[in-house]
Amino acid sequence: MSFGSPNQPYGQPHDPQQGYGYPQQGQPAYPQQQPGQPGYGYPQAPQGVPQQGGYGYPQQQPGYPGGPGAPRVASMGRRFGARLIDGVAFGIIYTVLVVIGVAGSFNAAKDCDPSAADYNTCINDASSGIMNSVFSMIMIFALIGLLYEWLMVGLVGATLGKMAVGLRVVKADTGQKPGMGSAFIRWIIPIVGSLACGIGQLLVYLSPFWDKSGRQQGWHDKAAGTMVVQH
Template structure:
């Protein structure tokens, strides 16, 4: 948790150290990059900047948003790394399953009763069930890990990550489909093994299961290596094409899951931010209000001389209260004549300005001492390459049209030959530093993928706030939300 000084200048929400933008309203934050120790010793701190602790040049943004990596290029994973990662992932469960099945087959006994040969397969059922349960649990955990983060133990060791077509976490459905295609031969061998146990073909078990296991392993290797023959240059295998997934080398390039997907966040390039405006300081306004105004001098009021004068001043004339001729005093008494003048000056009231706190009976309206905050315009980049600046209210669909009474609505039609999106699919309302996205009861639904790679399905008819840097999916189409 940060101290009270680190708050968003727009919404006043607490910020985490090193954040590139406010996670509440999406306002970009400047002058927050850390400097190394050499620059910190040579240069003094810039007035008005927020000191941060020096950190690595690349990695996760501490504020929850994507950090600027040192490598901006995307590098597809080679077939060799993908095969090595698959071997590392599947070697432990296959080894455990093979050992348990061997123990089960070794424990099968054969007895002859009434002229029939009876096989006791209780050991095979026991050890085979344990091996199948352990393997199934391992597969489920592995699929969840890869679906949420694109990383498995083998992927981490080889430095690769699995993503969807937009560069975010692939999701459980895509991972399941890829595994089903890759392990189709192994699944066939498992079905054959079950048939051997049910029909008690133990004499032919080796002849049946041996070739099937070999063919299943060869098919899995062929599917993984099929990325070598991808014509699009993306090194996509057959299972990747079916599941619409990609695999990237995060050691040679950047990790798209943590850096804003394939398109990358807008923070990679300098933003055209509005110029800094002069803001009147509230402290200066308060000091000016508290300072007393200069008193207005009466021209008839006595003023002290600028310097002492040696000449004898003429006597000041004091008006009596009654209408009588003034008594003229001799000029030989200058000291006595000066006394009435001093008394007259002291008796005249001195006009003072009222204190601002004395006028407590009236409520005074305080002037706006802050300049208006310039709000960055929001833009969307569709997957067909169009870049559109958003109005306050937007409708997106195959042929969008507003409800009766909806006026001043921006309509964005999206071509969809496959008819995966509805006529009016999404309703967008700008606000709170982002947009409120509502699915208008579409047929195929909608989803939002945050900059962290988390994908969430949208409930029909319920507005969901989407911040800049996120990707909105509707049908088979999508758009990226950013700031102008």
């Protein structure tokens, strides 16, 4: 059995310039990829499926907040309006609590008999009761303020005042709800500032005016990594 002539031992036409069985010069060794076809070994993403970022995560909008579709930074006017609404609501609650406590102490003072030998002692006890009632109301008011601001911002993202004017507090880098940790930091910084005769608290609430990042973050927002946006 012969596999070819002596000059063609493998039964293939021989070209001294090309070699045995290889494409001729000037022709590609592999089929050329047509425009619009996927590359070899890499499946093409289906039509209509949004492009993904690295490792299967959606590609993040650059520059949040302020990118396409990002919410607007809250104006200082709206923030002041939200604080005013919350302050009025708290003022009403505080007044009611103090009136209830003081009224009970005054009723105790009325029961003191001026003709009794222990009248002065009775009056002193009633006065002490008034002071204790006022102090207790302050502590209760502070506790309500803590739970109100902390829980509402951490869980909902807004107090009632912020809801009324269309504001919400979000994480500055993701736009999600602050969470309990960030909400507590955001709440405690103005409270600590209020210990200096309220001057520190006022400066904290005015600090967004001096923020040059374009987000109008106060010192408490920067510490908590939050910002206030409007719908």
